[in-house]
Amino acid sequence: xxxxxxxxxxxxxxxxxxxxxxxxxxxxxxxxxxxxxxxxxxxxxxxxxxxxxxxxxxxxxxxxxxxxxxxxxxxxxxxxxxxxxxxxxxxxxxxxxxxxxxxxxxxxxxxxxxxxxxxxxxxxxxxxxxxxxxxxxxxxxxxxxxxxxxxxxxxxxxxxxxxxxxxxxxxxxxxxxxxxxxxxxxxxxxxxxxxxxxxxxxxxxxxxxxxxxxxxxxxxxxxxxxxxxxxxxxxxxxxxxxxxxxxxxxxxxxxxxxxxxxxxxxxxxxxxxxxxxxxxxxxxxxxxxxxxxxxxxxxxxxxxxxxxxxxxxxxxxxxxxxxxxxxxxxxxxxxxxxxxxxxxxxxxxxxxxxxxxxxxxxxxxxxxxxxxxxxxxxxxxxxxxxxxxxxxxxxxxxxxxxxxxxxxxxxxxxxxxxxxxxxxxxxxxxxxxxxxxxxxxxxxxxxxxxxxxxxxxxxxxxxxxxxxxxxxxxxxxxxxxxxxxxxxxxxxxxxxxxxxxxxxxxxxxxxxxxxxxxxxxxxxxxxxxxxxxxxxxxxxxxxxxxxxxxxxxxxxxxxxxxxxxxxxxxxxxxxxxxxxxxxxxxxxxxxxxxxxxxxxxxxxxxxxxxxxxxxx
Ligand code: BES
Ligand code: ZN
Numbered sequence: 089x090x091x092x093x094x095x096x097x098x099x100x101x102x103x104x105x106x107x108x109x110x111x112x113x114x115x116x117x118x119x120x121x122x123x124x125x126x127x128x129x130x131x132x133x134x135x136x137x138x139x140x141x142x143x144x145x146x147x148x149x150x151x152x153x154x155x156x157x158x159x160x161x162x163x164x165x166x167x168x169x170x171x172x173x174x175x176x177x178x179x180x181x182x183x184x185x186x187x188x189x190x191x192x193x194x195x196x197x198x199x200x201x202x203x204x205x206x207x208x209x210x211x212x213x214x215x216x217x218x219x220x221x222x223x224x225x226x227x228x229x230x231x232x233x234x235x236x237x238x239x240x241x242x243x244x245x246x247x248x249x250x251x252x253x254x255x256x257x258x259x260x261x262x263x264x265x266x267x268x269x270x271x272x273x274x275x276x277x278x279x280x281x282x283x284x285x286x287x288x289x290x291x292x293x294x295x296x297x298x299x300x301x302x303x304x305x306x307x308x309x310x311x312x313x314x315x316x317x318x319x320x321x322x323x324x325x326x327x328x329x330x331x332x333x334x335x336x337x338x339x340x341x342x343x344x345x346x347x348x349x350x351x352x353x354x355x356x357x358x359x360x361x362x363x364x365x366x367x368x369x370x371x372x373x374x375x376x377x378x379x380x381x382x383x384x385x386x387x388x389x390x391x392x393x394x395x396x397x398x399x400x401x402x403x404x405x406x407x408x409x410x411x412x413x414x415x416x417x418x419x420x421x422x423x424x425x426x427x428x429x430x431x432x433x434x435x436x437x438x439x440x441x442x443x444x445x446x447x448x449x450x451x452x453x454x455x456x457x458x459x460x461x462x463x464x465x466x467x468x469x470x471x472x473x474x475x476x477x478x479x480x481x482x483x484x485x486x487x488x489x490x491x492x493x494x495x496x497x498x499x500x501x502x503x504x505x506x507x508x509x510x511x512x513x514x515x516x517x518x519x520x521x522x523x524x525x526x527x528x529x530x531x532x533x534x535x536x537x538x539x540x541x542x543x544x545x546x547x548x549x550x551x552x553x554x555x556x557x558x559x560x561x562x563x564x565x566x567x568x569x570x571x572x573x574x575x576x577x578x579x580x581x582x583x584x585x586x587x588x589x590x591x592x593x594x595x596x597x598x599x600x601x602x603x604x605x606x607x608x609x610x611x612x613x614x615x616x617x618x619x620x621x622x623x624x625x626x627x628x629x630x631x632x633x634x635x636x637x638x639x640x641x642x643x644x645x646x647x648x649x650x651x652x653x654x655x656x657x658x659x660x661x662x663x664x665x666x667x668x669x670x671x672x673x674x675x676x677x678x679x680x681x682x683x684x685x686x687x688x689x690x691x692x693x694x695x696x697x698x699x700x701x702x703x704x
Contacts, residue, residue, distance in 0.1 A: 096242070096244065097244060097401055097402055097511060098242040098243070098244045098401065098402035098403075098404075099402065099404070099461055099462040099463070100175065100230070100231055100241075100242070100402065100403055100461055100464075100466055101148055101175070101231075101240060101241050101242040101244075102146060102147075102148050102169070102172065102175050102176065102177075102178040103146050103147050103148050103178070103239075103240040103241065103242065103245075104142060104144070104145070104146045105240045105242055105244065105245050106137070106138075107136065107137065107138050107141055107142040107145075108134045108135065108136060108137065108142070108145050108240075109134065109135050109137055109240065109245050109247075110132045110133065110134055110239065110240050110245060110247045111133050111134070111135050111192070111247055111248070111287075112132070112133040112247050112248045112249070112250075113130060113131070113132055113133075113237075113239070113247045113248075113249050113250070113293075114130070114131040114249075114250040114252065115128070115130050115237060115249065115250070115251050115252065115253070115293075116128045116129050116130070116131075116252045117130075117237075117251075117252070117253050117254070117295075118253075118254040118255075118274070118277075119224060119253065119254065119255040119256075119257075119259070119295075119297050121210070121222040121224065121255075121256070121257075124203065124208075124210040124224075125200055125201050125202070126199075126200070126201045126208070126236060126295075127199075127200045127201075128198075128199065129196055129197060129198045129199065130196075130197050130199055130237040130238065130239075131194060131195070131196045131197075132147075132194070132195045132197075132239070132247075133192050133193075133194055133247075134192060134193050134194075134195060135190060135191070135192050136187040136188065136189060136190065136191050136192070136193075137189070137190075138189065139188055139189040140186030140187055140188055140189075141186075143182065143183045143184075143185070143186055143187075144180050144181065144182055144183070145180075145181045145183065145193075145195060146169070146178045146179065146180050146181075147178070147179045147181070147234075147238040147239055147240060148175070148176055148178070148179075148231075148233075148234035148238065148239055148240065148241035148242075149168070149176055149177050149178070149179045149234050149235075149238045150175075150176030150177065150204075150205075150206065150231075150232075150234045150235040151176070151201075151202045151204035151205060151206070151235055152177075152179075152199055152200070152201065152202065152234075152235065152236075152237070152238065153199065153200040153201070153202050154166070154168070154179060154197065154198070154199055154238065155197075155198030155199065155200070156197075156198045157181055157195065157196065157197050157198070158195070158196040159181065159183055159184070159193055159194070159195050159196075160193055160194055161194070161196075162184075164181055164182060164183070164184075164195075165181075165182045166179060166180060166181045166182065167179075167180050168180075174464075174465040175231070176234050176235070179197075179238045181195060197237070197238050199237055199238065201235065201236055204235070205235045205236065205688070206232045206235045206688045206689060206692070207226045207227055207228050207232035207233065207235045207236050207688075208224060208225070208226050208235075208236065208688075209224065209225055209227075209356060209687045209688065210222065210223075210224050211223040211224070211298070211354060211356070215354070215356075215685065216298065216299065216314065216354055217314040217316055217317055217354060218299060218314055218315060218316045220299055221257055221298055221299040222257075222298065223257075223296075223297070223298030223299070223354055224295070224296065224297050224298065225295070225296035225297075225298075225353055225354075225357070225369070226293070226294050226295045226296065227294075227357075227358060227359070227362060227369070227687060227689060228290065228291045228292070228293050228294065229291040229292075229362060230291060230403050230466035230467060230470075231291070231403075231465075231466060231467075232291075232689070233290035233291055233293050234290075236293065236295075237293075239290045239293075240290065241290045241291070242289070242290070242402065243289040243290075243291060243399045243400055243401065243402065243403070243509055244289075244399075244401045244402060244509045245289060245290070245509075246287035246288055246289050246399070246507065246508075246509070247287055247288065247290075248283075248284055248285055248286070248287050248288075249262070249263055249282075249283070249284040249288065249293070250263075250281070250282070250283055250284075251263050251280075251281065251282040251283075251284075251295075252279060252280075252281050253279070253280045253281075253282070253295065253297070254271045254273070254274060254277050254278065254279050254280070255277060255278065255280065255297045256274075256276055256277050256278075257297050257298050257299060257300070258280070258297065258298070258299075258300045258301075259278075259280035259295065259296070259297045260294075260295070260296045260297070260300060260312060260351050260367050261280075261282040261294060261295050261296075261366075261367070262282075262284060262288065262292050262293060262294040262364040262365045262366055262367060263282030263283050263284035263365075263366060264282060264283055264284070264285075264346055264347065264366055265280070265281075265282055266281045266282060266283050267279075267280075267281040268280050268281070269281075282366075284365060284366070286344060286345060286365065286396075286397070286507070287507060288365055288396065289399055289509070292363070292364055292365055292396060294362070294364035294365075294367065294369065296351055296353065296367075296369070298314070298354075299314055299315060300312050300313065300314065300351070301313070301314075301315045301318055302318075302349075303318050303319075303321070303322040304322075304326075305322055305325045305326040305329050305330075305350070306326065306329045306330035306333070306348075307330060308330070308333070308343075308346070308347050308348055309325075309329045309330065309333075309347065309348050309349055309350070310347075310349045310350075311325050311326075311349070311350045311351075311352060312349065312350070312351045312352070312367070313351065313352040313353075313372075314354075317352065317372070317375070320375055320377065321350075321352045321375055323377075324374070324375045324376070324377070324379055324382070325350060325382065325385060327379060328379065328382045328385065328386075328424075329348070329350070329385060329389075331424060332382075332385060332386050332389050332420050332424070333348060333389060335419075335420045335423040335424055336386075336389065336390060336393070336416060336419070336420050338423070339416065339419050339420070339423070339495075339498060340393045340416070340498055340499055340502050341393075341499050341502065341503070343392060344392065344393075344397060344506075345365050345366055345392055345396075346366065347366055348366070348368070348389060348392065349366060349367045349368070350367070350368045350370055350385065350388075351367050351368070351369050351370065352370050352371075352372050352374075352375060353369055353370065353371065353372065354372070355371070355372050355373070355653055355654045355655055355656075356655035356685055356686055356687050356690070357369065357370070357371045357372070357655065357656065357687065358655055358656060358657050358686070358687040358689050358690040359371065359656065359657065359658075360373070360374065360384045360387075360656060360658060361374070361384045361385070361387060361388040362388070363388045363391030363392070363395055363396060363413075365392070365396050368385065368388040368389070370384060370385070370388070371384075371654075371656045373625040373626075373654055373656055373659070376588070376623055376624040376625065376626075377623050378588060378623070378624060380587060380588040380589065380624060380626075381588070381624070381626065383417060383421060383433065386417045386420045386421060387413055387414070387417040389420075390412075390413045390416035390417045390420065391409070391413050393412075393416065393502050394408070394409060394412035394413045394415075394416055394502070395409040395410075395412075395413055397502065397505075397506050397507060398412075398501070398502055398505040398506060398508065398509075398510065399508070399509040399510075400509065400510070400511070401509040401510055401511045402461070402511070403461055403466035403469070404458060404459050404460065404461050404511075405458060405510075405511045405512050406459075406466070406469075406474040407457050407458070407474040407475075407477065407478030407481070407512075408478070408510065408511075408512065408515060409474075410474045410475045410478055411457075411474055411475060411476075411477065411478010411479050411481060411482060412478065412482065413475075414437065414475045414476065414478060414479040415478070415479050415482040415483065417433075418430045418433050418434060418479070421433055427554070428554050428556045428557055429557065431553045431554035431555070431556075431557075432554075432556075432557040432558060432589070432590075433589075434479065434480075434483065434551075434553055435553050435555065435558055435593070436589065436592065436593060436596075437472070437475065437476040437479060438476065438480075438550065438553070439593075439596055440472035440475075440476055441472055441473065441476035441477060441480070441547065442547065443472070444471040444472045444473050444476075445473070445546055445547055447471070448471070448473075450545060450546040450547075451545050451546065452545055453545070454468075454469045454471065454473060455473055455477075455545040455546055456473075456542070456543055456544065456545050457473075457474070457477050457478065457481060457512070457541055457542050457543075458512050458542045458543060467689065467692075467693070468696075477548055480548050480551065481541055481548070483551060484541075484548070484549075484551065485519065487551070488529075488532050488533070488536065489523060489526075489529045489532065489533070490529075493523070493526070493529060497519070497522050497523075500518075500522055501515075501518060501522075504518055505518075512542055516538055519533060520533055520534070557587075557590065558590070558593050560586070560590070561586065561590050561591070561593045561594040561597065562593075562597060564582055564583070564594055565594055565597035565598055568598055568601075568605070568609070568613070569601055571605070571609055578612060578613065578616045578617070579616065580616055580617065580618070582616075582617070583617050588624045588626060588627055589626075591617075591619075591627050592626050592627065592630060595619075595627070595630035595631060595633070595634055596630065598613075598634050599630070599633055599634060599637060604637045604638050604639075605634065605637075605638040606638060607635075607638050607639055607640035607641070607642075609638065610634055610635045610638035610640040610643070611635075611640055611642060613631075613634070614631055614635065614643075619631035620646065625650070625654060625656075625659060628646075628650065629650070629659045629662075629663065631643075632646060632647045632650065632663060632666070633662065633663070633666050635647075636663075636666035636667060636669070636670050637666065637669075639670060641670075641671075644667070644670070644671065644674060647663055647666075647667055648667070648674065648678045650663065651663055651664070651667075651678050651679075651682055652678070652681070652682045652685065655685060655686045655687055655690050657689075657690050657693060660686070660690060660694060661693060661694060661697055664678075664679065664694055664697055664698060665697060668698060675698065676698060679694060679695075679698060
């Protein structure tokens, strides 16, 4: 009978989480750098949420090596179900007898990761910053936790965690550090213990280990990174982190997790940031020596409310995580730099939204706010759309009811769903309920076309943004557009006083020209404005795009060079696309050369982009 009446609302898990939920996980794992494996056992406490309906517990796994399984201390039978792409292999654990509603069982699984693990990257000493020690780190979102340990790999289930991790090198995890002691079993290794008392979904499970040291960046925050990078990371983050926390605490409510720390990873980290609780994981490309990429920190910090406390029930409702987070990130920026800056950031976001919609096509499923992911890999649906359509949806609601009223709704929403997961329908009901006693707002919200926002593909209506911070750069871009006719002579002073993000907007405008720059013009721009040598990767990446589009072969070398230095997909994927248009053999050669440098997730995505494996 199982799963027939109530199919789970997350289509991207093989687990039968409508029968059982994991309430606590103890992960006892040894980090074996020499074998590039995690080895140990994981203990789940499962609560039965039916009255003995299912005698099987089915968990998600992907390329795992499973050993013995004990249920309540007794060896149990288990089997791996046939593999189902792209989700992996269900692990079916058989129980001796039915379990009554709300009763629990303890399931202890011996497990080893394999070389096909998609969540972990293992770096040799030569691949690290100071080249002294190996390094490893995880990236579990969206459905990669199942390649580390058997779990209910769905954002619709939350568990508390104990991490007992043995390693020869310092360890970081998504829990609060509670102890370090010499390992009895392995000389020279230490047991690092962490506890996460706030229930979290599997995708927030995180580990990193390597030559890592820490420095304080605020009253409740440290930055952790390689010893040779510590000072510059500290400088980049110490001015803003606590300011950001204070700002968002006023908008939502106090920070719930104790510490807010940042781990700056090696350059192959595939994302800008990942909101692992207690420790945000961040790309080193935010360390630009100008404190101009800290909006990534405002973003990951915001996830401490949207995503980590209040979670999308499945990846089909990903906008609830990322749209809300983008909204809160921009509220933080407004609190600190003023309202025009929020609009400025939203204008940058709108451009990303337009690009994504054009990339997929205006009718594509993945351009909807709520997407259908049955049978799909959530990584393939990843784009700016949930972020920016989600932001615009919330911004639209804010404008509809008025900012003062919406401000009161924010803490209400985050209180109602604190510790829970929800879908877009529950979101709608909560909005309508909250404003039901307000006749004016109610009328507007009942007339509001929710269905259209949720399900129509393509662009939403464009709001009237305050353009005060972009006007200057639009004007400058205009001069470059008419370069040949107008006799415009670029000078270094053209960009004096501009923020890096304004330069980003300028370069994006240049990329939009119907007639691309000539190779000479592109080179001139790079030299006069110093873009070619910029330390800010957001700037150098876009400048390289301009050069590639202009057919300026002198940017090929700096492009392949950057592709060998950074594994953040935001840069890597567009640069390969741009490079392949100009010179496909060089793009392929570069990928072959650097593919081992990239994280498995990034490697797989670039492979899809370059060789068309599956349609992403
Ligand atoms: N949670 C995301 C990263 C992510 C999304 C990883 C989906 C895996 C699957 C993170 O919060 C994020 O959005 N990072 C952005 C930062 C930016 C929007 C400031 C990134 O990586 O660029
Ligand atoms: Zn995010």
